[in-house]
Amino acid sequence: MRKKDILFNDIIITDQFPGGNIIVDKIESNNVYLRQDLRDTKPWWHYWNFKITINRPQKLVFHFQDDIIGYFGPAINEGKGWHYNKNTFISHKSFSYDFLYAGTYQFAFSIPYQVEDFERFFNKIENSAQKHFAVKTKGGRDQFYISAGNIQADKTILFTCRHHACESVAEFVLEGVLEELILTSNPIIKECGIYCFPFVDLDGVENGDQGKDRQPHDHNRDYTDEPIYPTVRYLKKFINSKSLLYSIDFHCPAKFYGIHDLMSLIQLEAPHNTAQELFSSFLEKQNQKDKCSIQYFQKNNIVHGKDWNLGAPPTFARFCNRSGVKLAFTFEVPYFGHRQEPYMPQELREFGKSFAKALIGYYNDTNN
Structure with a gap:
C-alpha cells in the first residue's frame, strides 16, 4: 500500500502517478529524508521516482539511506522533458536542487518509461x-x-x-x-x-x-x-x-x-x-x-x-x-x-x- 502524499509547510511530495515510488521519512528545514519503496522486493533494489510541488523558490537537499543516486545526479523533469544536471550530485546518497520557480518537478533514479x-x-x-x-x-x-x-x-x-x-x-x-x-x-x-x-x-x-x-x-x-x-x-x-x-x-x-x-x-x-x-x-x-x-x-x-x-x-x-x-x-x-x-x-x-x-x-x- 502506498503512503498518501507527504505535505510539509509549502512542500508536497507524491508517488501517486504511473511509475511513482518513494517513502518520505521526514523533512527538517531544507533537508528531505527519503528512501525507495521496496514493496515485495527482497532483499533490496534501487528504483525510486517522485514528484514534488513547491509554492515558492527554495533550495532543498534530498538524502537517501542507500547509494542509489547515479553519477550525474537524479533524472530531472521540470515540465519540458527529462535531463540530468551533474551539479545536483552531492554523493550517491544525496543530491540538491535549487527550485527557482514554484511548480511541480519530478525526480527519478533514471529516465522513466511508462x-x-x-x-x-x-x-x-x-x-x-x-x-x-x-x-x-x-x-x-x-x-x-x-x-x-x-x-x-x-x-x-x-x-x-x-x-x-x-x-x-x-x-x-x-x-x-x-x-x-x-x-x-x-x-x-x-x-x-x-x-x-x-x-x-x-x-x-x-x-x-x-x-x-x-x-x-x-x-x-x-x-x-x-x-x-x-x-x-x-x-x-x-x-x-x-x-x-x-x-x-x-x-x-x-x-x-x-x-x-x-x-x-x-x-x-x-x-x-x-x-x-x-x-x-x-x-x-x-x-x-x-x-x-x-x-x-x-x-x-x-x-x-x-x-x-x-x-x-x-x-x-x-x-x-x-x-x-x-x-x-x-x-x-x-x-x-x-x-x-x-x-x-x-x-x-x-x-x-x-x-x-x-x-x-x-x-x-x-x-x-
Missing part, C-alpha cells in the same frame, strides 16, 4: 503494426503486444522488455530496434513475423514497483512448469505456438559501476552460446560502422559461469533456447553508461537502430 511513452512511439509505427490483447494481468490490466511484418510466415522474431519493472532505459533501445525493422525495407520485415511484448511486468511498471527480486520470484524467474504470472503463462504458450527464429529480451543491469556500465549480451551455456557469439560479432561491427555514440564490444559480454551469470535459473532466454529458438538471449542496457555524460534517449534509439541492422546482417548470413 505505457504512455510507448503509446507515443506506437503512433509512429501504427500504420505498419497492430496491437493485440494477450491476457488480463494479476492487477486487472490488459496485457498487450504488437505485431508487424509477415505474420503469416513460418519465421518469427520476438522481442520482450520489462521482465523487471524498473528497467526503463532498455525501452529506448527497443524503440530503435522496432523502428528500424518495421519502417525500413529489409528482409526481416518481408519474410518474418515480428512480435513485441514491451511490458512483461505491466502491473509493476505502472505501479512503480522494483520488479527485480519480487517475492516469491520475479517475472524473469517464472518460466517454470507452473508460472504464477498470467503474462508469463501466456508467453510460454505463445513461444510454443510459433516457429520462433530469434527471441531477444532487453534488460537494464544493476545500478552502476563496472560491468553494469557497459552494453552487454548475457551468454548462456553451450551449445546456445555459439549463435550468441556470432550475433555479437555482427553487432560490434555494425556498431562501429554506424559510429554509434554508445559503443558495444563483444569482449564485454557476460559469459556463462562468470560474475553473476551462474547456474541455470528459469529465465525467458533459457526457456526460449530450450524450446528450440535458434538465437535467444538477454541484452543489458546500462542506466547511465561509463562516459563523462549519461546515455540519453535519442542516442539509445540510434543504438537500437544499429542493433536492428546487425540482426538483419545476421539473418542474411545464416538464413540463405
Whole structure:
C-alpha cells in the first residue's frame, strides 16, 4: 500500500502517478529524508521516482539511506522533458536542487518509461503494426503486444522488455530496434513475423514497483512448469505456438559501476552460446560502422559461469533456447553508461537502430 502524499509547510511530495515510488521519512528545514519503496522486493533494489510541488523558490537537499543516486545526479523533469544536471550530485546518497520557480518537478533514479511513452512511439509505427490483447494481468490490466511484418510466415522474431519493472532505459533501445525493422525495407520485415511484448511486468511498471527480486520470484524467474504470472503463462504458450527464429529480451543491469556500465549480451551455456557469439560479432561491427555514440564490444559480454551469470535459473532466454529458438538471449542496457555524460534517449534509439541492422546482417548470413 502506498503512503498518501507527504505535505510539509509549502512542500508536497507524491508517488501517486504511473511509475511513482518513494517513502518520505521526514523533512527538517531544507533537508528531505527519503528512501525507495521496496514493496515485495527482497532483499533490496534501487528504483525510486517522485514528484514534488513547491509554492515558492527554495533550495532543498534530498538524502537517501542507500547509494542509489547515479553519477550525474537524479533524472530531472521540470515540465519540458527529462535531463540530468551533474551539479545536483552531492554523493550517491544525496543530491540538491535549487527550485527557482514554484511548480511541480519530478525526480527519478533514471529516465522513466511508462505505457504512455510507448503509446507515443506506437503512433509512429501504427500504420505498419497492430496491437493485440494477450491476457488480463494479476492487477486487472490488459496485457498487450504488437505485431508487424509477415505474420503469416513460418519465421518469427520476438522481442520482450520489462521482465523487471524498473528497467526503463532498455525501452529506448527497443524503440530503435522496432523502428528500424518495421519502417525500413529489409528482409526481416518481408519474410518474418515480428512480435513485441514491451511490458512483461505491466502491473509493476505502472505501479512503480522494483520488479527485480519480487517475492516469491520475479517475472524473469517464472518460466517454470507452473508460472504464477498470467503474462508469463501466456508467453510460454505463445513461444510454443510459433516457429520462433530469434527471441531477444532487453534488460537494464544493476545500478552502476563496472560491468553494469557497459552494453552487454548475457551468454548462456553451450551449445546456445555459439549463435550468441556470432550475433555479437555482427553487432560490434555494425556498431562501429554506424559510429554509434554508445559503443558495444563483444569482449564485454557476460559469459556463462562468470560474475553473476551462474547456474541455470528459469529465465525467458533459457526457456526460449530450450524450446528450440535458434538465437535467444538477454541484452543489458546500462542506466547511465561509463562516459563523462549519461546515455540519453535519442542516442539509445540510434543504438537500437544499429542493433536492428546487425540482426538483419545476421539473418542474411545464416538464413540463405
